[in-house]
Amino acid sequence: MKICVVTGGVGGARFLLGVKAFLGWDPTGPAPDPGPDGPADTVTAVVNTADDIRLHGLQICPDLDSCLYTLSGAADTERGWGRQGETWTVSGELAGYGAEAPWFSLGDKDIATHLVRTRMLDAGYPLSAVTAALAGRWRPGVTLLPMSDDRVETHVVVEDPDHDPADGTEPALIALHFQEWWIRHRAGLSPRSITPIGADTATPAPGVLDAIAEADIVLIAPSNPVVSVGTVLAVPGIREALRTTAAPVVGMSPLIGGRPVRGHADACLAAIGVDSTAEAVGRHYGARSSGQGGRDAAGDEVGGILDAFLIAEEDSAEIPGVQVVRAPLLMTDPNATAAMVARCLDAVDVRR
Amino acid sequence: MKICVVTGGVGGARFLLGVKAFLGWDPTGPAPDPGPDGPADTVTAVVNTADDIRLHGLQICPDLDSCLYTLSGAADTERGWGRQGETWTVSGELAGYGAEAPWFSLGDKDIATHLVRTRMLDAGYPLSAVTAALAGRWRPGVTLLPMSDDRVETHVVVEDPDHDPADGTEPALIALHFQEWWIRHRAGLSPRSITPIGADTATPAPGVLDAIAEADIVLIAPSNPVVSVGTVLAVPGIREALRTTAAPVVGMSPLIGGRPVRGHADACLAAIGVDSTAEAVGRHYGARSSGQGGRDAAGDEVGGILDAFLIAEEDSAEIPGVQVVRAPLLMTDPNATAAMVARCLDAVDVRR
Numbered sequence: 235m236k237i238c239v240v241t242g243g244v245g246g247a248r249f250l251l252g253v254k255a256f257l258g259w260d261p262t263g264p265a266p267d268p269g270p271d272g273p274a275d276t277v278t279a280v281v282n283t284a285d286d287i288r289l290h291g292l293q294i295c296p297d298l299d300s301c302l303y304t305l306s307g308a309a310d311t312e313r314g315w316g317r318q319g320e321t322w323t324v325s326g327e328l329a330g331y332g333a334e335a336p337w338f339s340l341g342d343k344d345i346a347t348h349l350v351r352t353r354m355l356d357a358g359y360p361l362s363a364v365t366a367a368l369a370g371r372w373r374p375g376v377t378l379l380p381m382s383d384d385r386v387e388t389h390v391v392v393e394d395p396d397h398d399p400a401d402g403t404e405p406a407l408i409a410l411h412f413q414e415w416w417i418r419h420r421a422g423l424s425p426r427s428i429t430p431i432g433a434d435t436a437t438p439a440p441g442v443l444d445a446i447a448e449a450d451i452v453l454i455a456p457s458n459p460v461v462s463v464g465t466v467l468a469v470p471g472i473r474e475a476l477r478t479t480a481a482p483v484v485g486m487s488p489l490i491g492g493r494p495v496r497g498h499a500d501a502c503l504a505a506i507g508v509d510s511t512a513e514a515v516g517r518h519y520g521a522r523s524s525g526q527g528g529r530d531a532a533g534d535e536v537g538g539i540l541d542a543f544l545i546a547e548e549d550s551a552e553i554p555g556v557q558v559v560r561a562p563l564l565m566t567d568p569n570a571t572a573a574m575v576a577r578c579l580d581a582v583d584v585r586r
Numbered sequence: 587m588k589i590c591v592v593t594g595g596v597g598g599a600r601f602l603l604g605v606k607a608f609l610g611w612d613p614t615g616p617a618p619d620p621g622p623d624g625p626a627d628t629v630t631a632v633v634n635t636a637d638d639i640r641l642h643g644l645q646i647c648p649d650l651d652s653c654l655y656t657l658s659g660a661a662d663t664e665r666g667w668g669r670q671g672e673t674w675t676v677s678g679e680l681a682g683y684g685a686e687a688p689w690f691s692l693g694d695k696d697i698a699t700h701l702v703r704t705r706m707l708d709a710g711y712p713l714s715a716v717t718a719a720l721a722g723r724w725r726p727g728v729t730l731l732p733m734s735d736d737r738v739e740t741h742v743v744v745e746d747p748d749h750d751p752a753d754g755t756e757p758a759l760i761a762l763h764f765q766e767w768w769i770r771h772r773a774g775l776s777p778r779s780i781t782p783i784g785a786d787t788a789t790p791a792p793g794v795l796d797a798i799a800e801a802d803i804v805l806i807a808p809s810n811p812v813v814s815v816g817t818v819l820a821v822p823g824i825r826e827a828l829r830t831t832a833a834p835v836v837g838m839s840p841l842i843g844g845r846p847v848r849g850h851a852d853a854c855l856a857a858i859g860v861d862s863t864a865e866a867v868g869r870h871y872g873a874r875s876s877g878q879g880g881r882d883a884a885g886d887e888v889g890g891i892l893d894a895f896l897i898a899e900e901d902s903a904e905i906p907g908v909q910v911v912r913a914p915l916l917m918t919d920p921n922a923t924a925a926m927v928a929r930c931l932d933a934v935d936v937r938r
Contacts, residue, residue: 291643291705323673327698331723333705342694346679353643353685371683 235275235586238449242282242462243297244315245496247304249455250376252571253277261568262307264373278377278445284388284430284465287413289335290328292348293355298365298378299347305374317343337418362439379445381466384436388412388461392423412461421498425505428460433468446475451584454485456563459515460502464531476539477522482582483541485519487512490546490563506531513551516543521555542581557581587627587938590801594634594814595649596667597848599656601807602728604923605629613920614659616725630729630797636740636782636817639765641687642680644700645707650717650730651699657726669695689770714791731797733818736788740764740813744775764813773850777857780812785820798827803936806837808915811867812854816883828891829874834934835893837871839864842898842915858883865903868895873907894933896926909933
């Protein structure tokens with residue numbers, strides 16, 4: 235069967251481990267050798283690239299790299315990001331030149347990935363081709379497609395944190411790159427808006443629309459609904475493909491008991507006026523059936539994407555037009571996550 | 587006094603340690619604080635950049651970096667190049683991607699230098715400004731000027747090493763980047779020609795001509811006469827500045843007993859038809875007095891640059907128009923090298 239997953243980085247990569255486990259694959263190994271008639275199963279991930287950032291002249295794609303490293307067993311699962319056995323010599327030297335972005339740690343192994351990627355991009359290869367080339371080393375099993383080959387960058391507008399409330403003026407509004415807001419400020423400055431700059435004129439990367447159209451089931455990973463799934467949906471054509479594919483589309487709540495399992499989904503949801511509840515997220519995604527909600531980041535009704543939605547056992551939700559299923563949503567290991575995948579298929583009556 | 591030195595990389599940097607020692611400075615420290623009327627002494631080095639190479643999208647300037655690292659005590663003097671306490675994680679990972687140039691080792695600390703340099707160059711800063719910025723960290727004491735802000739790259743034409751002599755055809759001629767010939771092939775393929783590509787249309791970097799014109803003495807370091815000193819002389823305007831400066835110009839033989847102390851100067855000299863003897867090198871540089879020799883790499887008489895020439899005690903040379911002085915030329919330590927510098931000044935009757 236063909237499974238298509240819309241996903242972000244660390245959490246999404248962990249979800250993909252479960253998809254591989256569900257198919258009986260080694261979660262951190264390559265896909266099984268195809269039979270004489272081709273592969274029995276395929277997994278394609280449409281990965282958020284709006285977190286990407288250029289630092290030190292290097293193009294960094296945190297979500298794609300989290301998927302590459304996690305799905306091949308090269309990730310540091312203790313630290314939660316980056317490479318196992320990482321070293322930090324280059325960063326230390328950049329600091330020696332006063333040229334470091336101290337809030338964004340770049341390991342030496344990671345830098346090699348960015349050097350290879352940046353060189354290929356500068357040579358004119360699109361990001362999708364670069365990602366395929368990098369995957370040639372890591373063999374993640376999953377076909378990883380960037381949502382777009384075009385440059386999209388999430389920017390976050392906040393009040394100037396250096397403003398002195400005593401001086402009687404209104405604080406200036408400043409735009410931060412998503413990573414600066416997320417990492418440097420730990421999402422601690424209340425965002426006035428979160429916008430994937432460039433998304434409106436981006437086109438889906440080659441293979442993205444086909445993967446959605448040809449899937450037997452589409453899964454929306456329990457990634458951040460605003461800055462991961464939301465930015466993918468902001469690329470024109472992708473939402474429409476999800477609304478029109480013959481495959482059922484099943485989403486998952488990134489919240490358990492109204493709180494994000496990791497990351498700062500609540501701060502992001504607040505920025506677009508969505509409550510941090512499973513029900514509010516489900517209604518924000520909305521039902522594929524017409525006239526049943528589904529909103530973009532600006533709050534405009536744009537048509538929903540869900541047939542079914544998994545929520546945590548401690549939550550409850552009513553989402554017009556969407557079948558809501560309670561299930562354990564903690565991705566403690568690939569087998570637990572595989573059980574989530576099984577529940578997704580059950581919910582829309584898809585059999586492997 | 588103002589000392590101007592024309593120089594290459596590792597050997598040239600070692601010579602500059604001796605110039606600093608001659609002035610009573612800490613060889614690996616910054617220049618002394620200037621007095622109320624400015625610095626008592628200055629040293630300016632015009633550094634070869636024709637060895638520069640772009641690898642992995644990084645602009646690498648081996649000779650400038652050898653000077654920066656050596657003159658600040660950051661160089662690995664055991665290995666003879668690169669940084670002390672270097673690590674090699676990035677290179678190992680590049681190899682994992684099949685993206686390494688395995689013949690050109692790039693340490694992690696070194697890569698940070700190249701990242702900073704490349705980012706500044708890509709932002710539009712000329713190499714001379716970038717070098718000054720990097721020197722702000724290292725404080726080498728010596729003002730390091732690239733010979734040119736323009737791109738100049740020495741290419742070496744050799745017979746195709748993969749040619750099979752048994753097949754009856756003539757071997758194809760292929761052009762290698764200097765570094766590929768020097769390091770990968772250890773200068774072991776007989777060069778048909780050695781050409782600093784781009785030198786003919788390059789202009790001297792800001793400060794180069796003034797440093798030569800305003801010097802009290804100009805020293806030609808015992809660097810490679812072809813691929814270090816020769817490429818500097820190939821930049822239009824520099825040879826003329828050396829021929830017309832009021833300062834005396836003193837060169838040094840890079841050969842002792844007819845053999846290079848380090849590197850492959852003999853192979854380079856052979857490629858331009860110059861014998862590996864102190865006399866032949868001295869005649870190749872030629873006398874500043876008119877009609878007394880001085881040739882370019884093509885062998886054309888273009889006017890000489892020397893008033894005096896130091897040769898090793900075991901050598902002898904007769905160079906029309908040039909005062910030849912025998913002296914110990916082994917740069918065993920900064921003090922031994924300082925004695926060479928003193929002999930240079932004595933030879934042309936310059937007093938400090």
